Structure formats: C-alpha cells, structure tokens
Amino acid sequence: MGTDVDVADDRWLRGVRAALTAQFEEQTARLTQLTADTGDPGEVDTQAALVAATRRSLEQITGALTRLAEGRYGVCEGCAAPMPRERLEVLPHARFCVPCQSRRGR
Numbered sequence: 605m606g607t608d609v610d611v612a613d614d615r616w617l618r619g620v621r622a623a624l625t626a627q628f629e630e631q632t633a634r635l636t637q638l639t640a641d642t643g644d645p646g647e648v649d650t651q652a653a654l655v656a657a658t659r660r661s662l663e664q665i666t667g668a669l670t671r672l673a674e675g676r677y678g679v680c681e682g683c684a685a686p687m688p689r690e691r692l693e694v695l696p697h698a699r700f701c702v703p704c705q706s707r708r709g710r
C-alpha cells in the first residue's frame with residue numbers, strides 16, 4: 605500500500621477537505637479584516653502586501669478544493685505521480701511533488 609494517496613481512502617480525503625475548508629474560512633476572515641479601513645496611512649504598504657499574500661493563499665486553497673472535488677487531488681501536475689501523504693499533510697495545497705517543485709525553482 606505505501607503512503608501514497610489512495611483516492612479510495614475517503615476518510616483521509618475528508619480530513620484533508622476539512623482542513624482546507626477551515627483554512628479557507630480563516631483566510632477569508634483575515635482578508636475581510638485586512639481590507640477593512642484601518643485609517644492608518646502608515647500601514648498601507650504592509651497591508652497591501654498582506655492582502656496580496658492572503659489572496660494568493662486563498663487561490664491555492666480553492667485550487668486544492670477543486671482538485672479534491674474533481675478527484676485529481678494529490679496527483680503531481682508535473683509528472684502525474686501520486687504525491688506522498690506526508691507532503692500533502694504538511695502542504696495540503698501542493699500541486700507538485702518535491703522533485704518537480706524543486707525543478708521549478710522554489
């Protein structure tokens with residue numbers, strides 16, 4: 605069996621979906637908070653950077669939830685190999701396996 609993603613393992617996938625959904629809600633709340641007018645012009649730059657980072661992570665989470673819904677979650681988009689669960693547990697929105705990710709340079 606190994607530790608690769610088994611798409612038939614509903615229990616594990618449900619756990620992943622729950623974690624991603626919680627992250628999604630957390631980031632959405634954060635974004636709402638960040639985009640609220642603080643009335644402090646000195647923080648505009650920091651705030652813009654935080655908003656951009658939060659939007660990016662929301663996109664990543666949404667992408668992972670879409671892949672889950674479409675049944676192609678946990679499959680590397682580079683080499684089409686299933687990713688080890690350990691990687692997905694650390695980085696639930698990962699789109700590439702470790703070798704592909706490092707080839708892409710980050």
Ligand SMILES: [Zn+2]
Binds near residue numbers: 681
């Ligand atoms: Zn790969």
